[in-house]
Amino acid sequence: MQQEKKPNTPSTAVIKRLARYYRYLRTLHEEGVTKINSKDFSELMNVTSSQIRQDLNCFGGFGQQGYGYNIEYLLGKIGEILGVNEQYRAIIIGIGRLGQAIASSAVFAKRGVSVCGLFDISDSVIGKTVAGIEVRHPDELERFISENKVDIAVLTLTAKEAHRVAETVNALGVNAFWNFTSTEIKLNNPSALVENVHMGDSLMTLCYQIRHNSEEGSNAQ
Amino acid sequence: MQQEKKPNTPSTAVIKRLARYYRYLRTLHEEGVTKINSKDFSELMNVTSSQIRQDLNCFGGFGQQGYGYNIEYLLGKIGEILGVNEQYRAIIIGIGRLGQAIASSAVFAKRGVSVCGLFDISDSVIGKTVAGIEVRHPDELERFISENKVDIAVLTLTAKEAHRVAETVNALGVNAFWNFTSTEIKLNNPSALVENVHMGDSLMTLCYQIRHNSEEGSNAQ
DNA sequence: TAGATTGTTAATCGATTAACAATC
DNA sequence: TAGATTGTTAATCGATTAACAATC
Numbered sequence: 001m002q003q004e005k006k007p008n009t010p011s012t013a014v015i016k017r018l019a020r021y022y023r024y025l026r027t028l029h030e031e032g033v034t035k036i037n038s039k040d041f042s043e044l045m046n047v048t049s050s051q052i053r054q055d056l057n058c059f060g061g062f063g064q065q066g067y068g069y070n071i072e073y074l075l076g077k078i079g080e081i082l083g084v085n086e087q088y089r090a091i092i093i094g095i096g097r098l099g100q101a102i103a104s105s106a107v108f109a110k111r112g113v114s115v116c117g118l119f120d121i122s123d124s125v126i127g128k129t130v131a132g133i134e135v136r137h138p139d140e141l142e143r144f145i146s147e148n149k150v151d152i153a154v155l156t157l158t159a160k161e162a163h164r165v166a167e168t169v170n171a172l173g174v175n176a177f178w179n180f181t182s183t184e185i186k187l188n189n190p191s192a193l194v195e196n197v198h199m200g201d202s203l204m205t206l207c208y209q210i211r212h213n214s215e216e217g218s219n220a221q
Numbered sequence: 222m223q224q225e226k227k228p229n230t231p232s233t234a235v236i237k238r239l240a241r242y243y244r245y246l247r248t249l250h251e252e253g254v255t256k257i258n259s260k261d262f263s264e265l266m267n268v269t270s271s272q273i274r275q276d277l278n279c280f281g282g283f284g285q286q287g288y289g290y291n292i293e294y295l296l297g298k299i300g301e302i303l304g305v306n307e308q309y310r311a312i313i314i315g316i317g318r319l320g321q322a323i324a325s326s327a328v329f330a331k332r333g334v335s336v337c338g339l340f341d342i343s344d345s346v347i348g349k350t351v352a353g354i355e356v357r358h359p360d361e362l363e364r365f366i367s368e369n370k371v372d373i374a375v376l377t378l379t380a381k382e383a384h385r386v387a388e389t390v391n392a393l394g395v396n397a398f399w400n401f402t403s404t405e406i407k408l409n410n411p412s413a414l415v416e417n418v419h420m421g422d423s424l425m426t427l428c429y430q431i432r433h434n435s436e437e438g439s440n441a442q
Numbered sequence: 443t444a445g446a447t448t449g450t451t452a453a454t455c456g457a458t459t460a461a462c463a464a465t466c
Numbered sequence: 467t468a469g470a471t472t473g474t475t476a477a478t479c480g481a482t483t484a485a486c487a488a489t490c
Contacts, residue, residue, distance in 0.1 A: 024420060152427065197418065202418050208239075270471095285469050
C-alpha cells in the first residue's frame with residue numbers, strides 16, 4: 001500500500017505555526033493594524049523572519065516586495081488554508097465539566113466550526129440544554145449522524161470509554177476526532193484523523209521546565 | 222547577556238515525548254505489564270525504537286541489554302526527570318467553566334501537582350467552593366502568595382485580562398504559567414516560564430487535516 | 443528611480459534513524 | 467554460553483536560517 005506523499009506536503013510544524021500566526025494576526029486586525037512585514041511580525045511571534053516567509057510561501061506569495069503583508073488579505077489566505085470557511089460541524093461526546101466548558105467556549109465559532117450535537121450517558125445531563133443545545137443519549141448517535149453532517153467528534157468523555165466510542169462513531173462515518181482524553185486513539189481506519197489535546201503532557205512539560213530551566217528561563221514560543 | 226546553553230540540554234521535543242511515554246507507561250503498569258522492550262513500545266507509540274532509546278538515554282541508561290525496560294523502574298525514572306515528585310503547587314486564576322473543569326480534573330494529582338488556590342473577579346463565584354477549595358478575589362493574591370508556596374499559575378481567565386494578571390502574579394514571585402488563553406503571554410522577566418495550551422490552534426490543525434489529508438489519512442502521533 | 447522587503451535558493455543546523463558493538 | 471536488546475556512534479534526513487536576487 002505505502003501511500004506516496006506529495007512532494008511538497010507542508011509539515012505539521014508549519015501548520016501549527018500558521019494557526020498561531022492566524023490567531024495573532026486576528027488580534028492585530030482587531031486592533032486596527034493593516035500591514036506588517038516579516039521582520040516586525042517575527043519579533044512579535046518569537047521566530048525568525050525567514051521562517052515566517054518560508055511558512056507562508058509553502059502556500060503562495062501573499063506579500064508584496066518593498067511593502068510587507070496586508071493583514072486582512074493574509075488573514076483571509078491563512079484562513080482559507082486552514083479551512084475556516086469550510087463550515088465544519090462537530091458533536092461533543094461527554095458533557096462533564098470539560099465538555100460543557102468547551103461546548104460553551106468561543107473556540108469553535110472563531111474557527112468557523114459549529115457544534116451541532118451533545119452526547120452523554122449520564123441521566124443527570126441528558127435532556128438538559130448546554131450552550132443552547134440539548135444533550136442526548138449516545139443511543140441516538142447513529143440516527144443523528146445519518147441525519148446530520150458531522151465532520152468532527154470531540155472526545156471529552158472518560159479515557160476508558162473513549163476508544164470504544166471513537167470506533168463506533170468512526171464506523172458511522174465521522175472521520176476526525178478532537179481528543180481531550182488521556183488515551184491515544186488508534187483506529188483501524190487508516191484515513192481517520194486524530195488531533196490530541198493532551199493537557200497532562202503539557203503540564204508535565206511545564207514541571208520539567210520549572211525543575212531544570214528555572215535558572216536559565218525562557219518565555220519563548 | 223546571551224545566556225550560554227549547557228551542551229546537552231534535551232530539546233523540548235524530547236520532553237514532550239517523555240511525557241507521552243510516561244502517560245502510556247502508566248497505563249501499561251496499571252494493566253499489570255512489568256517489562257517492555259524498545260521495539261514493542263515503539264509500535265505502541267508510533268515512533269521508532271531508535272528514538273525511544275535515544276530519548277531515554279539523554280538522561281541515563283534505564284534499560285538492561287537482552288531484557289528491555291522494567292516498567293515500574295522506568296516510570297519512576299521518567300517521573301523523576303519530569304518532576305512528578307516535586308510537589309509543585311498551583312493556583313487557578315479564572316474560575317469560569319474551563320477553570321472549574323480543570324480545577325476538578327485529575328490532571329494535577331496525576332502529575333504530583335496540587336491546587337491550593339482559586340481566584341476570580343466575579344461575585345457569582347467568589348466564596349463558593351470548587352473542587353473543595355474556596356474561590357477568592359484577586360485582591361487576596363498578594364497575601365495568599367506570600368503565605369503559600371505557589372509554583373504555577375494556571376490562566377483560565379479571559380484573554381484580555383490575562384496579560385496584566387500574569388505580570389502581577391509574576392511580580393509576586395510566581396514564575397511558571399500554564400496558559401489556556403488565546404493570548405501569548407510575554408513577560409519582561411526572562412526567567413518566567415510559559416506553557417501554552419492553545420486549543421484553538423489545535424482545532425485549526427484538525428480542520429486543515431480534514432481539508433487536505435482526508436484522502437491520505439493518518440492517525441499517527 | 444531608490445529603498446524596502448518579499449520570494450526563493452543555498453548553507454547550516456539539529457533531530458531522527460540506522461547500525462552495531464557492548465553487555466546482560 | 468548464545469540470544470536478545472540496550473546504549474551509543476555515525477549517517478541520513480528534514481527543518482531552520484542566512485543570503486540575495488527579484489520586484490514592488
